Amino acid sequence: MTMNTQGRPTDAGSAGTSSTDTFTGNRGLQIEEALLFEVGRHDVTGVDLDEPVAFAPRLGKLARTSAIDLPGLSEPEAMRHYVRLSQKNYAIDSGLYPLGSCTMKHNPRLNEKVARLGGFGDIHPLQPLSTVSGAVELMAELGRWLIEMTGMTSVALSPKAGAHGELCGMMAIKAAIAARGEARDIVLVPESAHGTNPATAALIGFKVVTVPARPDGTVDPAAVKALLSPQVAAIMLTNPNTCGLFERDVVEIAAAIHAAGAYFYCDGANFNAIVGKAKVGELGVDAMHINLHKTFSTPHGGGGPGAGPVVFSERLAAFAPLPFVRIDADGPVLVEDEAALKSGEQPFGRMVAFHGQMGMFVRAVSYMLSHGADGLQQASEDAVLNANYVRAGLRDVMSQPSGDRTCMHEVLFDDHFLDGTGVTTLDFAKAMIDEGYHPMTMYFPLVVHGAMLIEPTESESKASLDLFIATLRHLVMRAKAGDVERFREAPRFAPRRRLDETRAARAPKLKWERPQPLSEAAE
Ligand SMILES: *Cc1c(COP(=O)(O)O)cnc(C)c1O
Numbered sequence: 105m106t107m108n109t110q111g112r113p114t115d116a117g118s119a120g121t122s123s124t125d126t127f128t129g130n131r132g133l134q135i136e137e138a139l140l141f142e143v144g145r146h147d148v149t150g151v152d153l154d155e156p157v158a159f160a161p162r163l164g165k166l167a168r169t170s171a172i173d174l175p176g177l178s179e180p181e182a183m184r185h186y187v188r189l190s191q192k193n194y195a196i197d198s199g200l201y202p203l204g205s206c207t208m209k210h211n212p213r214l215n216e217k218v219a220r221l222g223g224f225g226d227i228h229p230l231q232p233l234s235t236v237s238g239a240v241e242l243m244a245e246l247g248r249w250l251i252e253m254t255g256m257t258s259v260a261l262s263p264k265a266g267a268h269g270e271l272c273g274m275m276a277i278k279a280a281i282a283a284r285g286e287a288r289d290i291v292l293v294p295e296s297a298h299g300t301n302p303a304t305a306a307l308i309g310f311k312v313v314t315v316p317a318r319p320d321g322t323v324d325p326a327a328v329k330a331l332l333s334p335q336v337a338a339i340m341l342t343n344p345n346t347c348g349l350f351e352r353d354v355v356e357i358a359a360a361i362h363a364a365g366a367y368f369y370c371d372g373a374n375f376n377a378i379v380g381k382a383k384v385g386e387l388g389v390d391a392m393h394i395n396l397h398k399t400f401s402t403p404h405g406g407g408g409p410g411a412g413p414v415v416f417s418e419r420l421a422a423f424a425p426l427p428f429v430r431i432d433a434d435g436p437v438l439v440e441d442e443a444a445l446k447s448g449e450q451p452f453g454r455m456v457a458f459h460g461q462m463g464m465f466v467r468a469v470s471y472m473l474s475h476g477a478d479g480l481q482q483a484s485e486d487a488v489l490n491a492n493y494v495r496a497g498l499r500d501v502m503s504q505p506s507g508d509r510t511c512m513h514e515v516l517f518d519d520h521f522l523d524g525t526g527v528t529t530l531d532f533a534k535a536m537i538d539e540g541y542h543p544m545t546m547y548f549p550l551v552v553h554g555a556m557l558i559e560p561t562e563s564e565s566k567a568s569l570d571l572f573i574a575t576l577r578h579l580v581m582r583a584k585a586g587d588v589e590r591f592r593e594a595p596r597f598a599p600r601r602r603l604d605e606t607r608a609a610r611a612p613k614l615k616w617e618r619p620q621p622l623s624e625a626a627e
Contacts, residue, residue: 144175204557247429255385269393269412321347358388380481519554
């Protein structure tokens with residue numbers, strides 16, 4: 105078998121492509137897209153330029169002597185290229201996107217409209233403050249909402265993603281420990297954690313110690329207590345966790361962490377499930393990032409940059425990086441530089457040069473104001489309801505590692521139900537592509553064998569969930585009926601079949617080589 109079974113005519117003879125080969129390599133109306141360098145010609149241009157008037161170049165020896173070697177395309181060719189590329193990007197705007205842990209929720213178009221208003225969209229971070237007071241007020245207002253929803257003391261808006269927020273929170277913890285004159289160097293991270301948690305701790309010099317999970321994927325306070333010592337700086341705990349379950353013992357864990365003189369970092373990527381339901385400040389959290397792109401509907405996954413503001417408890421607020429928002433007697437204040445600090449505040453530095461992702465702040469505030477407090481709470485409730493609707497619709501045919509416990513915003517299945525069928529989690533996911541569904545998150549969290557983590561989000565309708573459930577039920581029945589070929593061959597209808605992902609990662613081709621023209625290759 106060739107490395108990538110792409111189903112193109114030149115691959116004739118490679119496994120599993122014969123029944124769906126086409127002469128062009130196109131499938132249905134999905135067109136094969138070559139690079140511009142492969143389709144363009146030097147003698148074509150999409151614009152008519154006048155011959156330049158004669159002039160004496162002043163570049164001396166720096167003047168280019170060879171052709172620039174850029175491909176020329178007509179306007180329709182360039183247009184088609186980019187439109188087709190845009191259509192290859194599967195998005196929440198094209199269909200259900202049940203990628204657990206990623207919260208691919210709908211981004212209302214109102215957000216886009218507001219983000220494009222000139223007063224927000226056309227400003228520059230170096231403009232005089234007096235010309236951007238509305239933007240500053242919007243940031244302070246966003247901070248006020250985030251502080252209110254989490255029951256925390258201050259918020260740094262600047263981190264540009266969840267992982268960047270983790271770095272911000274852990275740097276504040278490091279600064280707080282240094283200010284106490286201590287040398288704690290261990291960070292506890294549960295087995296089920298997102299990979300960014302241990303990576304963040306290790307990046308800034310902490311030693312990572314893994315906390316084992318219970319069989320259902322939750323953290324046992326006894327396991328945490330057994331690991332506590334004067335060397336422990338913090339725990340990084342995700343709640344709701346990556347198995348889609350609320351960590352019920354979180355208050356007991358927080359108390360034990362604090363009694364040991366350590367800090368509680370909460371990975372808040374799953375905040376979408378608890379907005380308006382639980383204030384993390386009251387659970388004992390000291391720092392938590394909020395992925396605006398997961399909870400407050402700002403686009404992500406190829407659709408836009410993320411934003412990962414970090415909220416801080418009273419214990420850590422003094423170390424928040426500049427700029428940060430604190431609530432003063434007359435409302436929220438955006439503290440931008442040293443001159444505005446109160447006594448005792450000692451920011452550990454800055455995460456970015458300016459303020460972070462302004463466009464995402466505007467979208468998040470637009471989402472918050474258009475929903476209101478009750479609407480945000482309802483969104484969380486609907487996210488949890490939708491995940492449990494999927495769970496209830498599949499629990500008799502798919503297996504859950506946590507028994508039959510009510511889940512939060514995402515439902516976790518393992519591959520037990522495929523035992524003896526010869527079909528793997530990967531095969532199952534690929535068969536979903538043939539049915540027009542982006543697969544769920546697979547093989548994560550690692551604590552569960554053959555994990556399939558489904559997060560429908562609140563914005564899917566009942567009809568959409570019913571079809572999704574019916575499709576998965578159909579696939580389970582086909583697997584149990586021994587229709588293994590269908591799964592091994594999947595995806596049959598996608599422009600690309602199965603890629604050798606390991607080889608692609610281990611031996612990436614870093615240099616582009618001009619492909620043979622199809623006519624020559626066929627000879
Ligand atoms: C998405 C996610 C992160 C990382 O967030 P990014 O914005 O992708 O950097 C961290 N932890 C969990 C549990 C997540 O789901």
